[in-house]
Amino acid sequence: KIVFHSSDKEREQELAHAFGTGVLSDGHGFEIVPLAAKPAAIPCDVACMVGVKSARLFHACKEAGQQILYFDKGYVRGRRAESRTWEFWRVSLDAHHPTETTLMRHKMPPDRLEALELEIKPCRKRGLQIVVAGSSAKYHEFYGLPDPSEYARLLIKDLRRRSDKPIIYRPKPSWREAVPIRGSTFSQAGDGIMSVLLNAHCLITHGSNACFEAALMGIPSIILGDAVAKPISSTSLDDLGHPRLGKRHQWLQNLAYHQWTIDEMRSGEAWQTIGGWINGRAKRALSTSGAGSDATSFEIEDL
Numbered sequence: 001k002i003v004f005h006s007s008d009k010e011r012e013q014e015l016a017h018a019f020g021t022g023v024l025s026d027g028h029g030f031e032i033v034p035l036a037a038k039p040a041a042i043p044c045d046v047a048c049m050v051g052v053k054s055a056r057l058f059h060a061c062k063e064a065g066q067q068i069l070y071f072d073k074g075y076v077r078g079r080r081a082e083s084r085t086w087e088f089w090r091v092s093l094d095a096h097h098p099t100e101t102t103l104m105r106h107k108m109p110p111d112r113l114e115a116l117e118l119e120i121k122p123c124r125k126r127g128l129q130i131v132v133a134g135s136s137a138k139y140h141e142f143y144g145l146p147d148p149s150e151y152a153r154l155l156i157k158d159l160r161r162r163s164d165k166p167i168i169y170r171p172k173p174s175w176r177e178a179v180p181i182r183g184s185t186f187s188q189a190g191d192g193i194m195s196v197l198l199n200a201h202c203l204i205t206h207g208s209n210a211c212f213e214a215a216l217m218g219i220p221s222i223i224l225g226d227a228v229a230k231p232i233s234s235t236s237l238d239d240l241g242h243p244r245l246g247k248r249h250q251w252l253q254n255l256a257y258h259q260w261t262i263d264e265m266r267s268g269e270a271w272q273t274i275g276g277w278i279n280g281r282a283k284r285a286l287s288t289s290g291a292g293s294d295a296t297s298f299e300i301e302d303l
Contacts, residue, residue, distance in 0.1 A: 001029035002069075004048040005039070005057055012050050014262060015071060015089055019048065022268035026275065041066055046278060052096070055142040067278060068094050074259040075212045075228060076116055088259040091270075093277045096142065096207065098258040099230045112256035113249075120252070123218040123245055127201030130163060130240075132156060132184065133208035134171035143225060145206065148172075149179055155204070155224075156183050162240050170196050172208065202243040220245035228255065 002023055006016040013032075020030040033042060039057035041047065041064035048069045049057050061068050074088025092098035132155060134148050145151055148171065156167055160183045170187035171178030180186035187196050193213050197203065203214040206225035211233065214221050220243035221233040232246030260270035 001031070001044045002046045002048065003042050003044040004030070004032045005035045005042075005054065006032055006050065007035045007053075011086075015050065015265065016048070018262045018266040019071075019270070021266045022271040023275075025268045026271055028275075052136070052138045052142040055138065058142070062094070069274065070094075070096060072096075073209075075209060075255060076118065076259065087261055089262070089265070090259040091274060092258060095226065097226050097228045097230070098255070099226055099228065106254070107250060108254045108257045110249075110253050113253045116256065118216060118252070120216055120248060121218045124200070124220070127219065128199045129166040129168055129201060130159060131168045131170060131196055131200045131203045131210075131214075132159070133203055133205040133210040134169070134175070134178065135205070135207050136172045136175045137177065139172075139207055143207070148175065149177070149181070151206070152181050156181050158237065159183075159204070159240070162237060165201055168196055168200075170210065202240070204237075215245070215248055215251075218245070 002020075004016040004020060006012050016032045020032060023030045031044075035049070035054070035057070039054070039060055041057075041061045044066060046069060047057075047061040047066045048071065049061075050071045052072075054070075058068060058070070069091055070093075071089050071091050073086060074090045076088055078087040090098075132152060134152050137148055140146065140148050140151065146154075152169060152171070156169060159167055167184040168187050169181045169184040170191070170193070173190075193210050194217070197210075197214055197217055197219055200214070200219050203211055203219060203221045205211055205221065205223065205227055207227045209228060211221040211223060211227045211229035215229050215232065221227070221229050222237060222239060222243050223230040223233045223235050224237075227233075229251075232244070232248060232251050234244040257273055260274075264270045
């Protein structure tokens with residue numbers, strides 16, 4: 001049985017009903033329940049939830065031994081770079097990002113990535129500044145981190161000891177409580193991520209999706225948490241001088257199988273892959289998608 005904990009937001013309700021239609025078409029039990037103010041695990045095999053606002057629910061379901069399907073905004077907004085519509089939902093098993101899932105450890109085919117028509121720029125050979133990308137208070141609650149400003153202050157203080165490069169602090173644009181941090185230049189909410197990354201040596205973050213845009217621009221990241229670019233990035237500030245950027249095409253191909261449209265949810269196409277993650281049924285997902293079984297380690301990309 002699969003239970004989807006959904007808020008009353010129209011977009012979330014649309015997702016829950018579309019996903020449920022796909023699940024039911026495969027013969028599984030499915031139920032949508034309201035996201036409670038005091039969340040608790042409901043008896044089921046798989047609990048579905050949306051966004052870091054579900055932090056307490058996530059941990060309650062994990063303690064109850066339930067498998068979790070976590071949904072959030074897709075890493076790509078739409079099928080075209082100029083798309084203004086939020087078209088994709090990302091989904092991962094038992095985690096905020098799909099950095100350790102079975103599909104991320106296998107070579108998925110290129111079809112879904114090719115349909116996105118993303119521009120993947122050559123690797124950056126040098127850069128002038130360090131970009132620190134912050135996250136929201138809800139994200140910090142999800143991971144048990146300090147207040148975002150305090151976290152950024154300590155991180156930037158550490159970076160100042162390690163490098164004399166200018167530091168740009170970019171808090172999550174939607175987090176209104178952000179304040180400038182001493183030792184860095186404050187990036188206002190209206191600043192586009194591309195302009196901030198334009199002359200970047202690297203991006204540093206715990207979990208901001210800005211590392212996805214950085215990877216497309218050929219800019220390496222240092223991931224201090226579980227951000228989506230972790231499989232192809234450095235994970236220690238000791239690499240600040242020469243941060244790692246792994247091979248991106250296979251990573252992107254795999255990632256494309258972790259984000260789906262509402263129509264793909266409703267038709268059951270998404271469930272044919274997602275369902276294969278449940279209870280060790282990964283082989284079904286891989287065979288259905290046409291993927292190979294050879295593991296990939298995302299070796300360092302040629303510069």
